[in-house]
Amino acid sequence: MILTLALLAGLVVAWLLIGAVEKFRLGLRFTQALLYVPFKLAYRISDNRITVVRKAQVPVIYVISHQSRFEPALMLSLLPDDTLHILDEVSARSPWLEPWRELGRTIAFNAEHVFVSRRLVRVLKGKGRLAVYLPDAVEPDVKTFRLFRAVTRIAMQADARIVPIFVTGARSLPVSLTPADKAPRHWFPRLSISVLEPMTIAELVARNPDQASNTNALFDRVAEARLFGTDLDRGLFLAMRDAADRVGASHTIIEDVISGALSYRKMFIGARVLGRRFEAVTASGEAVGVMLPNANGVVLSLVGLFSAGRVAAMINYTAGPASVTAAIRTAVIRTVVSSRAFVEKADLADIVAAAETGGARLLWLEDLRTSVTTLDKLAAALLWRLPLQRQDAAKPGVILFTSGSEGTPKAVVLSQKNLLANAMQAEARITISPADILLNVLPVFHSFGLTGGTILPLVTGVKLFLYPSPLHYKIIPEIARKVKPTIMFGTDTFLANYARTAKDGDFSSLRFVVAGAEAVKPETRRTYRERFQAEIIEGFGLTEAAPVVAVNTAIHGRDGTVGRLLPAIRMKLEPVEGINDAGQLWLDGPNMMMGYMTADRPGELQPLTGWHDTGDIVAVDREGFITIRGRAKRFAKIAGEMVSLGAVEMLVQSLWPEEHHAAVAVPDKRRGERIVLVTTADEASAEELRQFGKKAGAAELMVPNDIVKVEEIPVLGSGKTDYVSTRKLAIDRLGLGVAA
Template identity: 90%
Template structure:
């Protein structure tokens, strides 16, 4: 009994001591600090930027991504006590949240009825602070986007500054607001609070005068906070492995029309086997050409090269022999990974001649596959989670080549951080999850097909379905009917041509299409919506 009491006394003393530390470190009230301590310890919260929010001059609106039931309790513990928190009905009534609701002022609102803005404008004009919790799954053209419009209107009327706040990792908590099939649960993920500097709506619009509306300027700023919460220093291999840890090694991640489906574990095992072969014939940091179509093999080769700390030089085999020769010479490529079956089927003998004319040798995947032993497979199966070489996000990962329309092709060197940042910029603006299937028909030797169409799904756990050519206008609608993708990447020209040959229902599984490279015509939008 005495030992139990002593243990409890020790725990209370430790709790009080840590509370005192947090009070002075973050400038909290003591009751705020005490109620923040359990979260700090359980989730190892990185909270260094919360003082940006605490020190923001009023009037200010804290725009918080509401991913789980935890954010209101966290923000009541961390934001200034005079902040008025606008809570959803569940948070306003939840019994467990009662101690935290006592830390500040709260009101409830029904998401179906937009804020009564006059009252909130008066609060702000009186040098007040608002905390608004916006749904995590919001896209510009759906119903809940009107919440952004309401916040924008209130901020403009009160000339209030906006401070976006995003709690990275909260989406996977057991109390997540996202269904478990879209956000696999983790009991104690490490959380990181991303906070951006205060800016008025006018200042946000001034950064990009071409912005279509004030509300879109707010939406972009909100997305920046989400991007700021991403760890861009992991390197692509580790970022992909992190995704495998989140969704499970057995999660199907890549599929093509010939080889079938690979889960994360099989993908990394195959990539490690290939990476060992690449190591044997190339040097660390060397540019290695990749001459492959959109298929499982190109993903395996890319990850194998990343694991081995080689730079993947993505050869544009549609550019012609002279451009390929120039590209190989420009990037000083000595080895090019390709497939005999692909070369024969696509009739690319002249491109092979262009590669050899540039001074490079072909490494055939068929020969690599034939040389793999049972021991190689066993070693890869045991060590698939670890890269072959140390990873450095600042080092080059990929080389892309310009089209050569203004002379010889230029080599564009992109680091791990460049590519991961570009992919996560997309992830910050569209709502995707491991329940999605992304159909990518765009070639990986173009930036759109590589970053959005290939790297983005690999680092987010979205299943990637690869199709080798965007020019198969009659076949792609049939592929979409069978694969049932929910997300698709394309250009207006390609999308319009698919629509001309598609039958009713071919693309009916799609939630949205990401279109780039050229303007989207109204007719293309209309026919896909229909």
């Protein structure tokens, strides 16, 4: 009995001592500190940003993402005690929350109704503080979005600062408000409190003045708190391991048509075995080429390279021998990881020779596999959680090569932080969970296929099914019928071809399809909506942005646009001569590349400093939805007028929707440039196009007089139109004799 009492007394003393430490460390009242101690100890909370919360100047509104039943208790323990907490009805009545409710002021409201704003504005104008708990919704429905509008209106009327708060890990708590299949439960997950600096609505809007919506500015700021709840400095290997901890090491994470399925544990074991081999033949920080198809082997190789502190240089094996040799030399690649079976099946002997001509030697996965010993496997099985080298997310992680759709390819150097930031920016905008299955047919040498189609699922626990070629138009719908993916990535060209060969039930499991790289045609969007009940959400990106910049969502989308900017990306529009309603897009954000490597300065990182000029001409509406008018290089200057070649293609597509078209500009002695239409439409005629353009209200300058008919439009491995080859083809056919 005495021992029990002594033990209890010791616990009480320890509780009081820890409470005293927390009181002085965070500036809490002693009763707040005492009730915070159980949370701090049980969930090892990272709370160093709470000082930002407590020092925020009044009037201030704390906007908390309500993910679990714990947030109200946690915030009542940590926020200044004069804060008025607006609780949902359950939190306002729960008996277990009573001790915490006594710490501050609380009122209840029905989440189905909008706040009574006058009273709250008076509280704020009286130098007050509010804490509002908004539903944790990446894509809020209409009712939830009304709450964002209400908070925005209150903040503007009171000129209050906004402080978003996101508790990372709360979705995994036993009292989470998210269904268990979408957020696996853990009794004591580690929690981290993400807090952003206080800003007024006017200051938030001023960061991206071209997006004038006040409510969207608040919505984006809350999404940023979610984004920065992830420690972007941990790097990709540790982020993937964190995902394995959340969903379970035995959770199936990758699968292909040959090797079958692998769990996180098996993936890390295989990656460690390969990483050891990469360490033995390459130097730390060295660029190692990866020339592999979409299969489990490419994921194991990537994770192995990240673990070993090497840079993965993704070789575009569809680009042709000259481009591959140039890429090898530009990035100073001495070793290329590949597979003999793949090279033989894809008939890539000339690409292998091109890599060797550039100075690289091939490291074959088949040889590595036969060299693995039982001891290697045992060591990897025991140490799979540990990276082989110290991880530094700020250093180069991946080298990608631009598609060269308009000129000579360049090497784009992306840090692991760039890639992880972009994956988590997408996760903060699109609703995904471990309950999803993602079918990726886009090659990993393409930035869209790498970040969106591979890295995103690996760091979020979404099961990834890899298919080696996007060109198998008949097979991919059959694969989809068997795999039952809920998410698919693709380009308009690929998606349209899949739809032509698919049976009605093949894509019935899809929730949505993310499309990028080229504009989505209305008929493609309509086909997927009507036949498969799947929404195509169009996005926009560039390799230099790792790559996703903007995206529509299934709930917040606008056809004909590429959506709104992802969280934490800033943009500015520079005026373009001859274009009044759009501007040239410049970007800045945590996902923007480290810099370029070029052929004239091989192996040398030419760092990006400040804003990046995308070369895209865009228009932005009041809600922030971006419409791509075309590349700056994809405008023709005809008699001093700027004409969008993309707009010309859209006009032609409306007339001959079943065919493929490309508009290019060629030199013209009289007008400077003229537009040539390259098309697969046998029946295309300049007169019919002219009459159609007149009816559509198109300017006369937009309508091409020259038409070049071809069997196929040249395309790149990414599915984009190869405009360099197309322009050269047009010049040759027209006999202009001008070098492309």
